Amino acid sequence: MNKRNILLTLSLLLTALFSGFAQQTDDFRYPLNLDLRTNLLNNVMLTPTLGVEWHAEPIWSIKVDVSYSHWGNEHSMVQNVWFINPEVRLYIGNDERFYLGLGANLGRYNIYKSVFGSLFFPGETGYQGGLCSGGISAGYKFALNDVFSLDFNVGMGYTYLKYDSFTVTDRVRVYKEIKEKDVTKHWWGPTQASISLVWKLGDKR
Numbered sequence: 001m002n003k004r005n006i007l008l009t010l011s012l013l014l015t016a017l018f019s020g021f022a023q024q025t026d027d028f029r030y031p032l033n034l035d036l037r038t039n040l041l042n043n044v045m046l047t048p049t050l051g052v053e054w055h056a057e058p059i060w061s062i063k064v065d066v067s068y069s070h071w072g073n074e075h076s077m078v079q080n081v082w083f084i085n086p087e088v089r090l091y092i093g094n095d096e097r098f099y100l101g102l103g104a105n106l107g108r109y110n111i112y113k114s115v116f117g118s119l120f121f122p123g124e125t126g127y128q129g130g131l132c133s134g135g136i137s138a139g140y141k142f143a144l145n146d147v148f149s150l151d152f153n154v155g156m157g158y159t160y161l162k163y164d165s166f167t168v169t170d171r172v173r174v175y176k177e178i179k180e181k182d183v184t185k186h187w188w189g190p191t192q193a194s195i196s197l198v199w200k201l202g203d204k205r
Helices: 003-020 040-044 115-120
Strands: 033-039 049-054 060-072 078-092 098-112 126-143 148-169 172-175 183-202
Touching: 033 040, 033 060, 040 183, 049 183, 060 098, 078 126, 098 148, 098 183, 126 183
Parallel strands: none
Antiparallel strands: 033 049, 033 183, 049 060, 060 078, 078 098, 098 126, 126 148, 148 172, 148 183
16 A cells, blocks of 8 residues: 555544544543544645644633645655644633634645645646744634534734745656745745544533
8 A cells, every 4th residue: 555545544534533433422521621633624635634632721722733644756746744733722702612823833845746736736846845834813613512523713824935846857856947946935824724623532611
């Protein structure tokens, strides 16, 4: 089994694992204030994501998601990606479903004719480099039952990118132009978007 099939299988297993427990009742509790999470959008794009959210106080929490994908080769289709997304959240409202967050993203990527490449970087150009971002976010947790919920999240802020762009000719990476090496970009705008399936481990909140 190649790496792409392994990542696809892992993505499907993560989604199935969380979905399979979605019929649990509110009697299923642990003496913890933790949530386990998986980002369904990333899973669909063959980048399995696992996360944890610790509710330090009834209205405050700390969330960390980790995403990783590694398949393909240097000469055809490639998607090597890892990201870490920490966030501090403040829950508001009577039911504490809405929240505001302050978070960041840190990661590296190597993308050529992949799922990400086809959606965001069409054509024969590949990109490799790193990014970091920070900003504010807002979201809402839609309760499926007393244990499971869907977490809808969007974020805005500042992003810094550094990357090389390339094409592949005769199985050799070729930089398009000298100006395409060590390119840096800075912008203000969207920094994240996610739909996560959340499994609550702990007392009712």
